[in-house]
Amino acid sequence: MSVYVYKLRNLEGKLDKGTVQALSQSDALLKVHKLGGVALEVREIKEKQKSHKGGRGLSLKDRIIFTEQLSVMLKAGITLVQALKGLQEESSNKGLSAILADVIIEVEGGLPFSQALMKHPKVFSNIYCQMIASAEKTGNIAGILNKLTEQQQKEYELKGKVRGALMYPAIISVLLVGVIIMVITFILPKLTSLFTESSITLPLSTRILLGLSSLFTSKWYLLLGGLAILIFGFRAMVNTKKGLFFWDTVKLKIPVLGSFMSKSYMARFTQSFASLAQAGIPVLEIFKILEGVIGNSVYEAEIKKISSDVENGIKVSTAIRKSKYFPGMVGQLVSVGEQSGDLAGIFVVLGDFFEKEVDGMAKNLSTILEPIIMIVMGAAVGFVLISIMQPILSLTSSI
Numbered sequence: 544m545s546v547y548v549y550k551l552r553n554l555e556g557k558l559d560k561g562t563v564q565a566l567s568q569s570d571a572l573l574k575v576h577k578l579g580g581v582a583l584e585v586r587e588i589k590e591k592q593k594s595h596k597g598g599r600g601l602s603l604k605d606r607i608i609f610t611e612q613l614s615v616m617l618k619a620g621i622t623l624v625q626a627l628k629g630l631q632e633e634s635s636n637k638g639l640s641a642i643l644a645d646v647i648i649e650v651e652g653g654l655p656f657s658q659a660l661m662k663h664p665k666v667f668s669n670i671y672c673q674m675i676a677s678a679e680k681t682g683n684i685a686g687i688l689n690k691l692t693e694q695q696q697k698e699y700e701l702k703g704k705v706r707g708a709l710m711y712p713a714i715i716s717v718l719l720v721g722v723i724i725m726v727i728t729f730i731l732p733k734l735t736s737l738f739t740e741s742s743i744t745l746p747l748s749t750r751i752l753l754g755l756s757s758l759f760t761s762k763w764y765l766l767l768g769g770l771a772i773l774i775f776g777f778r779a780m781v782n783t784k785k786g787l788f789f790w791d792t793v794k795l796k797i798p799v800l801g802s803f804m805s806k807s808y809m810a811r812f813t814q815s816f817a818s819l820a821q822a823g824i825p826v827l828e829i830f831k832i833l834e835g836v837i838g839n840s841v842y843e844a845e846i847k848k849i850s851s852d853v854e855n856g857i858k859v860s861t862a863i864r865k866s867k868y869f870p871g872m873v874g875q876l877v878s879v880g881e882q883s884g885d886l887a888g889i890f891v892v893l894g895d896f897f898e899k900e901v902d903g904m905a906k907n908l909s910t911i912l913e914p915i916i917m918i919v920m921g922a923a924v925g926f927v928l929i930s931i932m933q934p935i936l937s938l939t940s941s942i
Contacts, residue, residue: 546648547571550584560632562648601639601666603702607695609639614688623684624650642666655679669832670694670815677822687822694818697894698811701901705807708905709800715916719923724759726927731756738934748930784840791841795868799911803904805868808842810897813873817894820887827853842868859886 549571551559559578565571572585601609609630616626624647631643642663649659657676660667671691678687735753738745745753758766780786795801815836819829830850837843845866852862860881864874873893880889 546644547575547585547587548644549575549586551575551578554579561628562644564648564652601636601642603695603699605636605639606666606671607692607699610688610695611692614685614692617685617688623656656684668836670819670836673824673828673832674819674822677824681823690818690821694814697814697898701807701810701814701898704901704905705804708803708908711909712800712912712916715920719916719920723923723927727752727756728759731931732760734931734935737938746930746933748926749934752927752930788840788844791839795839795841799908799915803901803908804839806897806900806904808837808839809870809873810894810901812837812842812846813890813897814894817887817890820890826859826886845869 546562547565548562549560551561553559563571563574565574571587575585612630613626616629617623621629627643627647627650631640631647634640634643645662646656646659649662650656655676657672657679660675661672674687674691675684678684731752735756738749738753781790795805797804812833815833816829819832820826824832827850830846830853834843834846834850837846845868849859849862849866852865853859858878858881860874860878863869863877864871876889876893877886880886883889
């Protein structure tokens with residue numbers, strides 16, 4: 544059965560747009576005529592147009608706007624299908640419009656909204672779909688969409704803080720490498736002939752620097768080849784489970800940055816757990832949902848272990864305490880939540896705490912990293928200067 548899009552001038556004289564499922568063009572035309580009015584256009588949506596399951600996902604910001612708008616429309620009393628059609632027609636994002644066309648067809652065909660969204664995993668995450676599924680049982684989709692908007696907004700702000708905090712050291716590192724390459728490529732070659740023609744024995748640091756200069760100027764193809772091998776090798780490594788686990792472990796052990804990233808992962812975990820728990824999803828199911836959404840394979844492996852322990856009858860707080868990657872306070876507070884019966888509330892508190900921790904570290908990260916960066920820069924520049932000045936001083940003293 545194919546999908547056809549139609550334009551119809553209804554009995555009131557207004558232009559109406561929509562989609563129908565039909566076996567053929569004539570069958571689609573017949574279904575459109577039954578709607579009443581004059582059919583202006585009926586055409587099949589090609590498979591390439593309607594299939595967005597493997598395409599690129601929407602940005603988080605676009606998804607936040609869509610969720611918020613849908614929540615407002617449902618609260619205003621508009622039916623789900625009407626709201627989706629309205630958003631599809633008004634959307635300036637072609638990708639979202641095409642995805643909504645798919646979702647509308649599925650929902651009109653009797654498929655639950657959550658399952659229709661699940662057919663687009665690159666756009667709507669497992670957390671998103673599970674929260675919608677829980678809302679369908681209670682009928683409070685608008686309320687859950689409002690919580691999803693808040694949860695996604697927190698995630699967006701968290702990602703922005705992480706990016707902003709890492710921007711400074713990244714820029715400084717690039718500038719440092721750029722300066723060293725400029726010295727090696729443009730300044731050092733002018734002194735090479737002077738060093739090689741002299742009878743003095745060049746220091747090891749100077750020989751290393753001359754070798755690098757030769758690599759950058761006359762043997763650049765070897766450098767590019769080595770760089771290409773390094774990049775492809777790294778990508779091949781992180782595409783394997785063991786390689787990705789090793790790299791994610793290394794990231795967590797980087798001084799200062801490792802601690803910052805650990806706190807950001809904990810903020811994402813606790814905030815996501817709180818949202819799912821507030822939606823009424825069982826604890827064991829929450830852990831299974833969160834296994835693939837943290838963004839670090841080390842933490843995802845720990846969550847799998849916790850999930851397995853909870854499934855075997857161990858308390859959540861006890862299972863969390865067993866992990867060295869979860870701070871002790873998390874297990875203690877979760878224990879309090881288990882005793883009071885308010886696990887969702889405890890994770891809300893934990894989410895807010897780790898968000899503040901990330902925010903504080905993001906503001907101070909440049910101050911913390913500045914001395915380290917200055918030491919590294921000073922060492923690199925000092926190495927270059929000593930390597931150049933040593934043979935020059937030896938030449939002047941021998942004259």
